[in-house]
Amino acid sequence: MTKLRAQMMQDLELGGYAETTRAHYLRSIAQFAKFHGRSPAELHQPEVRRWVQHLMGQGLGTQRLRQHFAALRFLYSKTLARPAETAFLSWPQDTDKLPVVLSEEQVHRLLDALEKPRFRVFFTTMYAAGLRISETCRIQTGDIDAARGVIHVRKAKGGKERLVMLSPRLLVILRAYWKLTRPPAPWLFTGRTGRPIAAEVARNALARAAAAIKLDKKVTPHVLRHSFATHLLEAGTDLRVIQVLLGHGSIRVTTRYTRVSAGMIAKTKSPLERLPKTG
Numbered sequence: 001m002t003k004l005r006a007q008m009m010q011d012l013e014l015g016g017y018a019e020t021t022r023a024h025y026l027r028s029i030a031q032f033a034k035f036h037g038r039s040p041a042e043l044h045q046p047e048v049r050r051w052v053q054h055l056m057g058q059g060l061g062t063q064r065l066r067q068h069f070a071a072l073r074f075l076y077s078k079t080l081a082r083p084a085e086t087a088f089l090s091w092p093q094d095t096d097k098l099p100v101v102l103s104e105e106q107v108h109r110l111l112d113a114l115e116k117p118r119f120r121v122f123f124t125t126m127y128a129a130g131l132r133i134s135e136t137c138r139i140q141t142g143d144i145d146a147a148r149g150v151i152h153v154r155k156a157k158g159g160k161e162r163l164v165m166l167s168p169r170l171l172v173i174l175r176a177y178w179k180l181t182r183p184p185a186p187w188l189f190t191g192r193t194g195r196p197i198a199a200e201v202a203r204n205a206l207a208r209a210a211a212a213i214k215l216d217k218k219v220t221p222h223v224l225r226h227s228f229a230t231h232l233l234e235a236g237t238d239l240r241v242i243q244v245l246l247g248h249g250s251i252r253v254t255t256r257y258t259r260v261s262a263g264m265i266a267k268t269k270s271p272l273e274r275l276p277k278t279g
Contacts, residue, residue, distance in 0.1 A: 004041055005029075008079045015078070020134045020199075028071035040075060045085045048072060052089070062092040098260050099226040100217050107227055110219065113209035121177040122189050122202055123224060129164040130228035130245050133203070133221040137196045140186040141178070146171055153247070162247050229254070234263035 005026060012022040032051050033040055055068050069089050077083040102110065107127060114120040126136045135153050143152040149171075150163040174188075184194040191197050203221055210219035217223070225246070232242050243254040 004039060004079070008075060011078050012074070019138075024067050025071035025074060028068045029075055032072065041080060043085075045088070048076075048085055049088070065092045099230075099256060100219075100223050101230045101260050102215070102217065102219070102223060102227045104231060106215060106217075107224070109213050110206075110209055110215065113212045114205060115209075116205065117177060117180060118189065118197075119202060119205040119209075121173055122197065123206060123221070124173060125170060126221065127224040127228055128167055128170040130225050130232075130242075131164065132225060133199050137189060137199055137202070139188040141183075141188050142186060144171075144174060144188070160247060160249075162244065164245050226257070226260075229257045230261050233257050233261050 008026065008029065009022065012025060017025070029040060032043075035051055035054060036043055036047055051072075052069070055065060060068075069086075069091065073083075073086045073089060076085040111120055111124055111127070114123060122136060125131065125139070126133065129151055131139075131153065138154070139151070140154075143154060144166065145152060146166065149166050149168075151166050153162050153164055178188075183190045187194075187196050189197045191201065199221075206219065206221055229242050229246060232245075233239065239254055239258070240251065242257070243251050246254060248254045
């Protein structure tokens with residue numbers, strides 16, 4: 001398995017896959033191997049099907065299922081050159097659910113409930129700039145451009161770099177945080193080893209904070225990104241500006257926030273208002 005892992009890692013690097021994607025794929029294949037107690041190189045389609053059935057019974061979301069399926073397909077089509085083993089796989093489709101969004105008051109309470117300054121500043125940065133959790137984990141101090149008022153997002157999804165806003169208030173918070181913690185260069189948010197903070201560690205901290213204030217919504221880090229986009233939209237920010245800030249390749253992805261903007265919906269007048277009054 002060690003040799004196979006090294007081969008798969010090399011293939012992922014040659015394919016230009018992002019570091020977070022490589023980690024997801026390798027972790028998934030390790031779980032697959034552990035499930036069967038054998039190296040995936042010794043397994044065939046019946047074993048792959050049993051693993052898929054197991055995953056389907058775990059109640060995983062469609063995005064997580066697609067990650068597992070993509071890892072299997074990469075392993076067998078690229079590294080092992082046996083694409084027939086995963087030819088039966090079909091991509092699970094997303095249900096058309098509205099994104100979960102917190103109110104500004106709920107965001108304030110959530111951030112305030114994070115006990116450790118490191119996590120409070122981490123998620124404040126994520127909300128203030130609309131970042132993904134993987135992007136926030138990989139911010140370097142050199143990415144903070146105070147002169148231009150932007151943050152350079154280098155470790156973005158799909159390898160597409162972009163600039164996001166650096167608000168004056170966030171800059172003050174980041175400077176205070178840096179003076180207090182002096183994180184080891186070059187990273188802004190680190191774990192005990194000096195490496196970038198692990199996404200799972202940050203997720204757990206946010207879950208504890210959400211539980212502490214008893215929010216009636218399922219809170220994940222990505223909810224802060226949804227809230228960022230919705231709050232900008234309600235403040236009158238152009239949808240295409242929000243698209244650029246979020247790093248969406250298509251405006252169609254960004255338009256879903258128009259469906260959850262309570263402010264925009266409340267301001268829209270019903271046609272009933274235009275009818276003549278009776279009596």
